Amino acid sequence: MVSKESLAFFFAFLQKESGLVLDSSKTYLIEARLEPLASEAGLGSIDALCHQLRLNPTGPLRQKVVDAMATNETSFFRDMLPFEIVRKAVLPDLLKTNQKTKKVRIWSAACATGQEPYSLAMLLSSIGSALAGWDVEILATDLVERVLEKARGGTYSHYEIQRGLPAQYMTRFFDQIGSEWRVKPELKKWIQFQRLNLLSDFTSLGLFDIIFCRNILIYFDPASKKKVLERMAASLAPNGVLFLGGGETPLGITDQFSRIEMDRGVYYKRGDSAISAPDPFSQPAEKGLTQKGKSDKE
Numbered sequence: 001m002v003s004k005e006s007l008a009f010f011f012a013f014l015q016k017e018s019g020l021v022l023d024s025s026k027t028y029l030i031e032a033r034l035e036p037l038a039s040e041a042g043l044g045s046i047d048a049l050c051h052q053l054r055l056n057p058t059g060p061l062r063q064k065v066v067d068a069m070a071t072n073e074t075s076f077f078r079d080m081l082p083f084e085i086v087r088k089a090v091l092p093d094l095l096k097t098n099q100k101t102k103k104v105r106i107w108s109a110a111c112a113t114g115q116e117p118y119s120l121a122m123l124l125s126s127i128g129s130a131l132a133g134w135d136v137e138i139l140a141t142d143l144v145e146r147v148l149e150k151a152r153g154g155t156y157s158h159y160e161i162q163r164g165l166p167a168q169y170m171t172r173f174f175d176q177i178g179s180e181w182r183v184k185p186e187l188k189k190w191i192q193f194q195r196l197n198l199l200s201d202f203t204s205l206g207l208f209d210i211i212f213c214r215n216i217l218i219y220f221d222p223a224s225k226k227k228v229l230e231r232m233a234a235s236l237a238p239n240g241v242l243f244l245g246g247g248e249t250p251l252g253i254t255d256q257f258s259r260i261e262m263d264r265g266v267y268y269k270r271g272d273s274a275i276s277a278p279d280p281f282s283q284p285a286e287k288g289l290t291q292k293g294k295s296d297k298e
Contacts, residue, residue, distance in 0.1 A: 006050040076164035110216035111140040114151025141196035154183030215245035
């Protein structure tokens with residue numbers, strides 16, 4: 001059992017360090033994720049882990065606790081719709097508006113083990129010559145260095161590959177190494193992985209044409225959501241777009257976004273008025289970018 005004092009400490013600590021909001025109903029999560037860490041550190045209990053962290057709040061345990069409590073659920077082309085919207089509606093618009101600079105910048109925030117940025121890279125590669133001669137950059141960030149190391153390596157199990165990845169993409173973009181699959185160098189060249197805390201001031205990263213920040217703000221308190229969303233608004237290029245998770249919205253938090261509605265999806269632009277967009281699904285989806293409906297959100 002974990003003492004109430006230790007639980008209160010960890011709840012406050014995690015909210016401050018990572019934005020994660022927990023309460024007593026999540027005691028089981030604290031126990032399940034921090035007991036192995038306490039054992040690894042040679043400490044007899046989570047209470048002992050709490051005591052050690054209080055004694056040395058800036059030591060190595062600080063990041064280890066944050067990492068242990070992070071949720072890193074992801075998959076390739078997770079919830080296909082946002083990727084289809086990018087391909088059908090957003091990219092064609094960017095190819096027109098960015099014609100002079102011939103540059104596209106994309107940010108995959110809270111990228112976990114990398115399936116999302118690699119999915120975006122595969123999507124860009126699949127449109128072929130349209131981006132020939134363009135400077136394409138995908139920045140992929142996460143708070144947890146451990147998952148970033150896996151993302152940089154780009155090596156996935158057969159189970160991970162099966163989750164969401166169209167079959168023909170396996171051989172096109174991956175090399176099979178024994179029982180695992182490794183991302184080909186041609187895909188990696190577009191992606192830069194970097195550790196980043198979304199609670200920090202990230203506006204120095206520059207402007208982005210597309211930001212994916214999906215299924216992470218649901219864990220934040222309203223004040224942290226507002227801070228992150230308003231910094232993301234400042235980080236969007238004039239025609240830039242933001243994609244959030246299915247259970248996330250800036251409505252009621254900040255008025256710095258316009259909601260772009262489609263028959264089957266939503267994304268956001270900077271502004272304070274809603275805009276309707278034509279349905280981008282009037283044409284058949286490109287072969288390889290459709291899959292049976294499956295969602296592991298929320």
